Amino acid sequence: MQRCNKVKNMKIIMFVSICSFFVMSLSFTLMYFIKSAVICGFLIWIPFILGIVTQLIMRSSVSKDRRVGLFSIFSNRYAIFADAVFLISLIAFILSLILSNVPGAMITYILLSVVVFSFCMHCILNGRIFNSILNEK
Secondary structure (H helix, E strand, C coil), rough: CHHHHHHHHHHHHHHHHHHHHHHHHHHHHHCCCCCHHHHHHHHHHHHHHHHHHHHHHHHHCCCCCCCCHHCCCCCHHHHHHHHHHHHHHHHHHHHHHHHCCCCHHHHHHHHHHHHHHHHHHHHHHHHHHHHHCCCCC
């Protein structure tokens, strides 16, 4: 029973973490519309710090294997999707920087948001924390 509550709590914290990284990533697109550096800074840093803190909280609850999500790829079906989106969006972002003749084009901001979020998801979904939640019965 206690193990079930622990897994449920880990899933909730993981959800908060992913939502935090999503808001942080979305803020890069919002930069196109919001010209205030202070507001953009808050929209980037507060969710980013919350996402990191929630990952650190979950880290203390999992096994101490050495695998790090940053250096792992395609470790499960969810990670395969995140890794593919990351690779495709990174290529599209680089191409938009090279081929765009309009500085500050909205597509560049959107692609930057997708690259940042898919990189965060790459790290989370390939990591040991997500793996331990995924493999819990």
